[in-house]
Amino acid sequence: MKRREFLCLLSGSAVAGPLAARAEQSHLPIVGVLVVGAPGSEKFWRLFQEALRERGYVEGKTVKFEFRSDQGQIGRLPELAAELVRLDPDVIVTWFTPAATAAARATSKIPIVMAVAGDPVATGLVKSLSRPGGNITGMSGVDANLSGKTVQFIRDLLPSAHRVAVLANAPDPFSQPFLQRIRQAGAAAELEIDEKPIHDTAELDAAFVAIGRERPDAMIVQPSLPTKRAAQLALDYRIPAACTLHAFVDEGGLMSYWFAEVDLYQRAAAIVDKVLKGAMPADIPIEQPTKFELSINLKTAKALGVVVPQSLLALADQVIE
Template sequence: MSFSRRSLLACTGFLLGAFALGTPALAEDAFVAVTAIVEHPALDAARDGVRDELKAAGYEEGKNLKFIYESAQGNPGTAVQIAQKFVGESPSVIVPISTPSAQAVISATTDIPVVFTAVTDPLGAKLITNLEKPSGNVTGMSDLSPIGKQIDLIHEIVPGAKKIGVPFNPGEANAVTLVGLVKEKAAAMGMEVVEAPAPKSSDVQAAAQSLVGKVDVIYVPTDNTIVSALEAVIGVGVDNKLPVFAGDTDSVKRGAIAAIGFDYYDVGRQTGKIVARILKGEKPGDIAVQGIEITQLFVNPGAAEKMGVKLPEALVAGAKEVVK
């Protein structure tokens, strides 16, 4: 037996032994890095949905998946730092949750696959140039709110409302897009929008307070800055009998009176399916950006009563969830 043949057999024996012991091949391991601009229930639910969907697809933490998560705590500068850190760690896929985090990650890499989620307007935010064929290393999901349905909901519950107050962060591209859509839909119904800018979470209470006496209802869009400080808006609504509506259903559990929106855990599960496809070999640029078609109605009769509103019985009966 020659030396080279003995070496080959020895290596073969080692590899067979490793597989017999259940040692996973390195190529089968996956590393998914997730980041969000801020922590609040909707974005947290999206993160959890991604993790659970990956497990369902056969990628499980502690076995063949490394899964890490970091929040920028509402700071765009921190979002950039997290993006750069993730790129340095060379994960299999990066999943930025929210528009600011997606902008930071996509600016940091043109090589690592990126699957954004909870992004309102990926074209307007310049994340991609084509929804059907994103090309390059990027794809993801849009959570554009069903603004028309939400304005109809406001009109159904508060039929006399003529002015809608909208607190928002003018620094979030998604929020600017949403305010524009709210104005368009409200105008079609003879309603006016009053803006209340809040660049930081600490500005949210003052922004909401500035609307008192000027509007008939407050509408909180899926703006991460405002949603992260939602309790401040709810407090203003309760103290001044000013109904507060929301763009996401998780905010109804926190005290908004009603919302037609998405279950962000389901959004995360749908995102996780895209991530799994990439882990199995598909190129992100060949996967069309997906939207969310199923909407749900959540209502909170107790919160409505505190804000001086009684929800129609038929509306409550048809809700997906009635928050007690």
């Protein structure tokens, strides 16, 4: 081969390489991700990407991610969902019920996989867990009754408690099933449940001012609220607080009872894998978590003057000292 021909061929290959790479990237499956901007969303995103990576989905090589967070402003979810739909992704993954609801309202065609949701049947997202129908499937904690079990853990932690305040995120469609389970558990544990609906996250500080005057024995925070701020306010007002979100104890909350996140998101990633390989969401049963974790922050307990019983510590999967 002549040198000039060789150089032309080499030059053509150099040009063709990037062009081929760009062409290949343009055909990568697109995974849209829509999350409620609670603190645990960062951990979800990290663990979920790791779970997909284990299945061969690597950002920029075998998949393209489009991540959207409401940044703590739940009212932004509809516009963010519409933005994702305009990108025409192969699947939309949601984290928490408000995100799933926003995505469901934005599209009835693009597959939606719930990485975690409360009760998709009660909130009208699917027809049933075994046969969801439509374009939605994924993971649900409907049978886990985390909020109800949290009430029982509060009773175990504070045997003399009489009244528990509950901060509920009113715009979250799951707030009513969330409260219903707490009411039922409260009645069984002989605890008075004082419901405090929050209609806007800007109301959180004012809600704590009122709760601080009322002096409940304990508090439960719905996880789709700004839990980091709630944990700090609970400590400021010296109220033992619990939440069904693991990140809550890392933020200074006293106690959390939540799904084992690595297992949960690995299973969600497996469902996404099925959808990307052609399975229809309507035919994929919604799965239930089977592993759970109780976490207790002893540093917070000490600051509040709460003595955690050894029987409860023995049940804890994580203890922060």
